Every structure is written in C-alpha cells, then in structure tokens.
Amino acid sequence: MHRRAAYARRVADELLVRAPVVRIVDHGASTTVIGATAVRRFDGDSAALLRAVLEICARPVGRTRLLAELAARAATTAAAVPAQPIDELVELLVGDGVLVVAGPPAPPVPSPGGGLRRVVLGISGAVAAVDAPALLRELQVAGCEVRVALTRNAARLVSRAALEALTHRAVWTSLWQRDGRAVVPHVELAEWAELVLVYPASATTLSRIATGDCSDLVAAIAAATRAPVVVVPSMNDAMYGSPAVQANLAVLRDHGRYVVHPALGREVAHRPEARSAMLGAAPPAGAVVDIVRHLLRERAAGAPAG
Numbered sequence: 001m002h003r004r005a006a007y008a009r010r011v012a013d014e015l016l017v018r019a020p021v022v023r024i025v026d027h028g029a030s031t032t033v034i035g036a037t038a039v040r041r042f043d044g045d046s047a048a049l050l051r052a053v054l055e056i057c058a059r060p061v062g063r064t065r066l067l068a069e070l071a072a073r074a075a076t077t078a079a080a081v082p083a084q085p086i087d088e089l090v091e092l093l094v095g096d097g098v099l100v101v102a103g104p105p106a107p108p109v110p111s112p113g114g115g116l117r118r119v120v121l122g123i124s125g126a127v128a129a130v131d132a133p134a135l136l137r138e139l140q141v142a143g144c145e146v147r148v149a150l151t152r153n154a155a156r157l158v159s160r161a162a163l164e165a166l167t168h169r170a171v172w173t174s175l176w177q178r179d180g181r182a183v184v185p186h187v188e189l190a191e192w193a194e195l196v197l198v199y200p201a202s203a204t205t206l207s208r209i210a211t212g213d214c215s216d217l218v219a220a221i222a223a224a225t226r227a228p229v230v231v232v233p234s235m236n237d238a239m240y241g242s243p244a245v246q247a248n249l250a251v252l253r254d255h256g257r258y259v260v261h262p263a264l265g266r267e268v269a270h271r272p273e274a275r276s277a278m279l280g281a282a283p284p285a286g287a288v289v290d291i292v293r294h295l296l297r298e299r300a301a302g303a304p305a306g
C-alpha cells in the first residue's frame, strides 16, 4: 500500500509515454507483453485495459489525464474509475520498459546555416550493407540530408532502388558516368559533404582509403573530401584482427580519420545454426548515429572535427 502511494505520487508529477519499441502481441482476447523483466499474459478485461492504456499513452500523459481518459472510454467519471488496478498496471508497464518517462525529443543536429547537415554515406561490400537503409533513415531523423555512394560489391548486398526511394536522389556507384554532361560524382559529393560516413567499411575499402587508392567511388570520395571521414569497419573477428587490417586502421587513425570501434556480431559466412557472436561487426545504426551526431555537434561548436 505504501509502495503504491509512493508510486502514485511519483507518476502524478511525470508524463509517461509508450516506449518507441515494445514487444507486445495480441491473440484473440489476450495480450502478451514481453517485458524487460518478465513475460506477462493479460486476458479479457485486463487485456482490454492494457490496450486502452497503451493507446492513451501513445502521447505523453500524466496520471490524472490517464484516469480521466479511461473514465471517458468507460462513459463514467474519473472518480468512479478504480485507480488501484490502473496504478498497478502502469507500475508493471514502467518496470517492463513498456511505458517510459517522456523526455524532450532529441533535437536535430544544429547546423550553422540553419539547414540540414550534409552527410555522404559510402557503403561498401560488407554484409552489414543490408543495414545501411536503416542507418540512412536514422540519419534523416537526426536532421541530416544524406547522399549515397556504393561500391560495386555493396550493390550486390543492398538495393540501390531502396536507397533512392529513401533519399529521393540518384545513388552513385561509379566514378564514370555515361552522360558526359553529368557531374563527376566523387568530386561533387566530396565537396558537398560536411561529413563522409563509410558504413560498413569492408577490409578492402579500409585498405583503399588507407593507401589512397581511388579506383573505387567510395574511397575516391574519402580521398577527395576536406570533410571529416568516419569509417565503421565491419568484418569477422579473424579479418578484423589480421595484421593487414590492423595496420590499415592504424594508418587511418594517423591520417586523422575517425575509426569507429566494432561490436559483437554474427559471422554470416558460417551456417546459420553455427553462428556465434564475435568482435568485428559494425555497431547497430543507433550507435553509429549517436557518434555522427556527436561529431557534427563538435564541428558546429567550432571544435576541430576535420
């Protein structure tokens, strides 16, 4: 009872909102919540209450408004709605990470000119290229305009059409254009960029950038730009630890490139059932966007990010 009273006092002051991602599934009249601490199944009226709470909490609400809206749905007064089961349900949902305290939305990355930040995304032929569209979307949400260049091997792993659909722009795959009047993409993109992000950076592309080999578009953009270049290596642990790759990473650091540390990932070259976590994979899109945001903020504040 004491715990519940403390909880009610706390949430009365706080706005709660449905977490951006929840693991909840309906089946008939029951709803299952796969929470951070437990899996819970709700049936009948409890499931209906849960769904109503989640619908209302699609926008941030305090306890008083939540009770009032539930009362309105039940065509009764807030005073007539039993607060105790609702408080208990909300407490469970907060504990399971389904409802969270509403914070201010993440501000877009500030731009000195007031516009979007200009990021060139260079995608190379590591399997994490399949995640590049998700990264691109998160960069756009973070306030970046993104233009895309692919290596020829990346184009085997990720759909150019998907990237063009997301950017509403041509995606470049070659230094050479058929139409003589067309732009020279490696120069155009290199000059346009405020930041060049190579995600994922295969061992081959790392080697090209480290040695100044401009035979491929992505490496040529990295060489031709004055903007900061951020490489996100992605490969299996043996390749990542190999002397050649480590030497190239050391060169890239010496050259002032930003080198992102890898995460644990699954080696797709192994059979699906034989895969285990190993260090060397690109971090997930959200982590990469956090790093890009930080570098762009540093740059906007005048710190030496180049």
Ligand SMILES: Cc1cc2nc3c(=O)[nH]c(=O)nc-3n(C[C@H](O)[C@H](O)[C@H](O)COP(=O)(O)O)c2cc1C
Pocket: 123, 124, 125, 126, 127, 128, 151, 152, 153, 154, 201, 202, 203, 204, 205, 206, 216, 234, 235, 236, 239
């Ligand atoms: C299915 C598949 C997945 C691959 N994944 C990776 C990878 O994760 N990291 C990597 O460095 N190379 C990977 N490779 C090898 C590269 O595609 C290859 O080294 C190529 O030369 C990379 O060229 P690029 O950097 O010009 O795209 C993969 C190859 C295949 C066929």
